[in-house]
Amino acid sequence: MTQVSMTVNGKAVSGDVEGRTLLVDFLRGGLHLTGTHVGCDTSQCGACVVHVNGIAVKSCTMFASEAAGAEVRTIEGMANKDGSLSVIQAAFQEHHGLQCGFCTPGMVMSAAALLKENPKPTEHEVRAYLEGNICRCTGYHNIVKAIMAASGQDVAAIAAE
Amino acid sequence: MYAFEIERPSTIGDAASALGHDGAQALGGGQTLIPTLKQRLAAPEKLISLTAIPEMQGVCIGDAGEVCIGGATTHATVARETAKSYPALSGLASHIGDPAVRNRGTIGGSLANNDPSACYPAAALGSGATIVTNTRKIAADDYFQGMFTTALEPGEIITEVRFPVPQKANYQKFVQPASRFALVGVFVAKYADGVRVAVTGASEDGVFRWDAAEAALSRDFSAAAIEGLTASATNLISDLHGTPAYRAHLIKVLTKRAVMAAA
Ligand SMILES: Cc1cc2nc3c(=O)[nH]c(=O)nc-3n(C[C@H](O)[C@H](O)[C@H](O)COP(=O)(O)OP(=O)(O)OC[C@H]3O[C@@H](n4cnc5c(N)ncnc54)[C@H](O)[C@@H]3O)c2cc1C
Numbered sequence A: 001m002t003q004v005s006m007t008v009n010g011k012a013v014s015g016d017v018e019g020r021t022l023l024v025d026f027l028r029g030g031l032h033l034t035g036t037h038v039g040c041d042t043s044q045c046g047a048c049v050v051h052v053n054g055i056a057v058k059s060c061t062m063f064a065s066e067a068a069g070a071e072v073r074t075i076e077g078m079a080n081k082d083g084s085l086s087v088i089q090a091a092f093q094e095h096h097g098l099q100c101g102f103c104t105p106g107m108v109m110s111a112a113a114l115l116k117e118n119p120k121p122t123e124h125e126v127r128a129y130l131e132g133n134i135c136r137c138t139g140y141h142n143i144v145k146a147i148m149a150a151s152g153q154d155v156a157a158i159a160a161e
Numbered sequence B: 001m002y003a004f005e006i007e008r009p010s011t012i013g014d015a016a017s018a019l020g021h022d023g024a025q026a027l028g029g030g031q032t033l034i035p036t037l038k039q040r041l042a043a044p045e046k047l048i049s050l051t052a053i054p055e056m057q058g059v060c061i062g063d064a065g066e067v068c069i070g071g072a073t074t075h076a077t078v079a080r081e082t083a084k085s086y087p088a089l090s091g092l093a094s095h096i097g098d099p100a101v102r103n104r105g106t107i108g109g110s111l112a113n114n115d116p117s118a119c120y121p122a123a124a125l126g127s128g129a130t131i132v133t134n135t136r137k138i139a140a141d142d143y144f145q146g147m148f149t150t151a152l153e154p155g156e157i158i159t160e161v162r163f164p165v166p167q168k169a170n171y172q173k174f175v176q177p178a179s180r181f182a183l184v185g186v187f188v189a190k191y192a193d194g195v196r197v198a199v200t201g202a203s204e205d206g207v208f209r210w211d212a213a214e215a216a217l218s219r220d221f222s223a224a225a226i227e228g229l230t231a232s233a234t235n236l237i238s239d240l241h242g243t244p245a246y247r248a249h250l251i252k253v254l255t256k257r258a259v260m261a262a263a
């Protein structure tokens, strides 16, 4: 066991980890931040996406010790300071971008990473960016619509609601 | 996963000495190795992370105009930083896997792994790149030695990859949507002294050069120049996603598309 320290959602945290402890296990098991989900554990589904130093990564495919000293952001850190939903979260609610919600934390984190890189993506760019985020419920249309709406674009003409 | 320790050295020298010990293995972005460890297909005692070594990061232009990429540079960084200097390479990097994979996976890890369906081996062989390690320089033509097999010695580290920049080039990837790897991928590059065509995803022997197409395209760089050729189906991969004959067909179609996109 070694001690690892990092900043998670603006708070300094530390804990004991093994070499093989995955970042997602440290977040969920060590810090009880269970908003980050494990859908596949095989690097395919994106339910576990978090930001490490502002970059979207699959937290099931990175060791906790590799995030030593990093700024980590999870779905628990996405709401506004007063607890109200952020623009992206509110757009998912408004446009029915989730059904069971299992993929949603990863979808929101990927969406936030996309909009930081590309504030006004086209529908094609949104779909391409979500390549690694799998949803078994929605059929994606409303997720794409929510992200387009969160980017401030008119979504009346996009996909069915 | 079996238990192991992780070290994060900050110089190539420290990483090389750590990798000199039995049971030590390099860790790049972990996008291949971590899934492998989870399946208990590897049991290292110690992982030596190469991602905290500044000398192995980033893209620069070498003295002979070649694009030099640090061995631990992520696919996302390559995609961004070679967009002007080598657009075909940038395009290839920007279509590997998905954004989160590209944010962690590294060029050195991809070339060391030499997955028969990976994209970078096609770029390295198709560009006649040089694989630079902590001990020597290896020409791409000598580096790839079959599926998951390379010229690397145990503990040897890919520190840099140097790509001579072609006059024209393009990579065509026929995506296998479940894995996001190439079902077949073809990299075509036209240099002053001839054309190189490298094929990934198709052969039981890993990435290879399609000699007949190279000869034809070196004479006439047009899709029509290879119209009369047939890629051989001998020794091509047969799996649930495609027969050898189907892959052979794709090789020609993708080569033509790559030539048209490059021209
Ligand atoms: C969902 C998904 C989709 C993917 N899609 C594609 C795709 O479309 N195309 C594609 O090409 N790849 C794809 N990949 C693989 C991805 O590109 C990996 O990042 C890459 O193959 C391995 O690089 P890595 O840095 O992650 O290496 P690691 O997983 O850390 O290591 C892989 C191997 O290389 C060794 N190694 C690592 N770095 C070095 C080095 N510098 N020198 C010597 N040895 C080293 C390790 O010891 C290990 O044996 C995909 C992966 C996933 C999970």
Ligand code: FES
Residues within 6 Å of the ligand: A037, A038, A039, A040, A041, A042, A043, A044, A045, A046, A047, A048, A049, A058, A059, A060, A061
């Ligand atoms: S749980 Fe990490 S990608 Fe599916």
Ligand code: FES
Residues within 6 Å of the ligand: A097, A098, A099, A100, A101, A102, A103, A104, A134, A135, A136, A137, A138
């Ligand atoms: S809402 Fe159920 S998996 Fe996406």
